[in-house]
Amino acid sequence: MWLSLLLEADQVIDVLVFSGTFFAQSNPRIATMLAQRAAAGVTVRLCFGDPQGRAVAIRGREEGIGDALAAKIGASLTYYRPLLGTHGCEIRLHDTTLYNSLFRYDDDLLVNPHVWGQPASANPLLHLQKGGGLGWFDSYASSFDAVWGSARPWTDDAQGSQSHGRQD
Numbered sequence: 001m002w003l004s005l006l007l008e009a010d011q012v013i014d015v016l017v018f019s020g021t022f023f024a025q026s027n028p029r030i031a032t033m034l035a036q037r038a039a040a041g042v043t044v045r046l047c048f049g050d051p052q053g054r055a056v057a058i059r060g061r062e063e064g065i066g067d068a069l070a071a072k073i074g075a076s077l078t079y080y081r082p083l084l085g086t087h088g089c090e091i092r093l094h095d096t097t098l099y100n101s102l103f104r105y106d107d108d109l110l111v112n113p114h115v116w117g118q119p120a121s122a123n124p125l126l127h128l129q130k131g132g133g134l135g136w137f138d139s140y141a142s143s144f145d146a147v148w149g150s151a152r153p154w155t156d157d158a159q160g161s162q163s164h165g166r167q168d
Contacts, residue, residue, distance in 0.1 A: 001110075001127075002023075002026075002103070002110070003027065003033075005103075005105035005108050005110075006033060006034070006037065006105060007033065007037075008105070008106075009037055009042050009105040009106050010040070010041070010042060010106060011042060011043070011106045012042060012043045012044075012045075012104060012105075012106060013034065013037060013042055013043070013044045013045070013104065013105055014045045014047075014102065014103075014104040014141075014144050014148075015045070015046045015047065015101075015102070015103050015104075016047045016094075016098070016101060016102040016103075016144050016147055016148075017047070017048060017049070017098075017101045017102075018048065018049035018055075018056060018059060018069060018072075018073060018098055018101070019048065019049065019069060019072040019073045019075075019076045020048065020076055020101065021072050021075065021076045022121060023076075023103075024076055024079035024080070025079075028079070030079060030080075031079055031080055031081075031082045031083050032082075034046075034080075034083060034089060035082070035083060035086050035089065037088075038083075038086055038087060038088030038089045039087075039088070041088070042088065043088060044083070044088055044089040044090070045090050045092070045148060046080060046083070046089070046090070046091045046092070047091075047092045047093070047094050047144070047147060047148055047151050048073055048076065048077060048091070048092075048093055048094070048154070049069070049073050049093065049094060049095070049098065050073075050093040050094060050095045050152070051070035051071075051073040051074050051093075052070070053093070053094075053095030054095055055094070055095050055096055055097055055098065056069055056070050056073065056095070057070070058097075059098070062116060062117050063117060063118065064117070077091075077154065077156075081156055084154075084155065084156060090153065091153070091154045092148060092151035092152060092153055092154060093151055093152050093153075093154050094147050094148075094150065094151040094152075095151075096147050096150065096151075098114065098147075099113070099114055100112055100113045100114055100140075101114070102140055102143070102144050104140075104141060104144065107129055107130035107131070107137075108127065108128070108129055108130075109127075109128040109129070109130075109137050109140055109141065110125055110126070110127055110128075111125070111126040111127075111128060111140055112124070112125050112126075113126070128140065
């Protein structure tokens with residue numbers, strides 16, 4: 001379902017995660033696929049946790065994995081490095097409490113609610129469709145936009161160190 005929704009999207013693909021490692025590790029061609037969708041006119045917005053942020057440190061402690069979550073984010077970002085500079089693709093880093101991971105493909109939204117102390121992979125996945133009448137789709141889409149609006153662009157310099165839009 002993940003891949004068919006991605007391949008069928010013709011307007012927007014939005015992803016909000018801390019690390020989202022499964023997304024890239026289950027399909028090493030994910031960056032190529034996202035670039036192809038962007039070339040077809042789809043707006044691709046990927047938002048990962050800031051590996052140096054407070055929210056990631058807290059979540060790592062809550063899951064009992066310490067700094068491993070920050071390392072997982074760094075590893076995950078390596079899959080998306082080819083998207084930097086790709087027209088229609090943008091990658092940002094957030095430092096917010098993440099109550100759920102979101103994967104939006106046009107009018108389909110996959111919501112992965114987070115249970116305290118558990119990794120995202122140990123939690124359920126809900127499939128919402130726009131226009132369901134209860135307003136859940138729009139509420140989750142608005143929460144993505146709020147986090148996206150406060151997130152910083154991710155860039156990767158020539159030495160491979162990550163720059164998060166901060167002025168040092």
